[in-house]
Amino acid sequence: MPNYRYINHTADLGIEVKARTFKELLKNISNAIFETQISGTIDGVKTMHFSIKSKTLGDLVIDWCRELIYNFAVNGFIPKTYDLSLKKTSLSADLTGDTFNIEKHKVKLEIKNVTYHHFKLKKLQTGYKVVLIFDV
Numbered sequence: 001m002p003n004y005r006y007i008n009h010t011a012d013l014g015i016e017v018k019a020r021t022f023k024e025l026l027k028n029i030s031n032a033i034f035e036t037q038i039s040g041t042i043d044g045v046k047t048m049h050f051s052i053k054s055k056t057l058g059d060l061v062i063d064w065c066r067e068l069i070y071n072f073a074v075n076g077f078i079p080k081t082y083d084l085s086l087k088k089t090s091l092s093a094d095l096t097g098d099t100f101n102i103e104k105h106k107v108k109l110e111i112k113n114v115t116y117h118h119f120k121l122k123k124l125q126t127g128y129k130v131v132l133i134f135d136v
Contacts, residue, residue: 004032013111013134014118020127022057023084026064026091029130030079033068033111040105042080044096052091058121060089061130065114067093076100111136 003024007014015032019025034042050067054060071077079097098105112135120131 002032002035003028007131012115012117013109013136014131015134016129016131018127018129022128023082023086025128025130026061026084027082029061029065029132030068030082033065033134034072034078037072037107037109037111038078038100038105039108042078042098042105044080044098046077046097046099048075048077048079048093048095048097050093052093054089054091057089058119060091061121061132062114062116062119064091064093065132065134069111069113072100078105109136 003019004015004017007016013036017025017028017032019028048071052060052063052067054063076099077097078100079095081096083094085092115133115135117133118131122129
């Protein structure tokens with residue numbers, strides 16, 4: 001069962017994502033992005049590493065989304081598993097996944113970028129919740 005839901009938004013795509021931990025929130029955000037964009041089997045055949053340093057946790061969420069969207073647009077990378085190391089507002093990510101292949105993947109909806117429009121990151125008693133709006 002997904003840890004996200006679509007929310008009404010006039011022109012773009014709105015998604016609310018929840019998780020027990022911040023690392024899990026980042027994974028759930030990635031799942032929401034790619035389950036919305038892509039259908040097909042994702043094999044763990046390619047690896048990718050990147051690091052992000054941000055000023056706030058909110059900025060880190062936005063930077064994480066931008067990095068995922070960029071790596072899909074430029075390299076066709078679709079993540080499947082995540083090894084994340086978090087220190088305050090710095091993230092080191094080792095991802096395993098697949099490269100987009102027209103023979104086994106289909107684009108359902110193209111996500112172009114994430115915005116700060118209506119962005120909300122909340123720490124709850126049970127974890128975290130974020131509202132994200134994406135340009136499509």
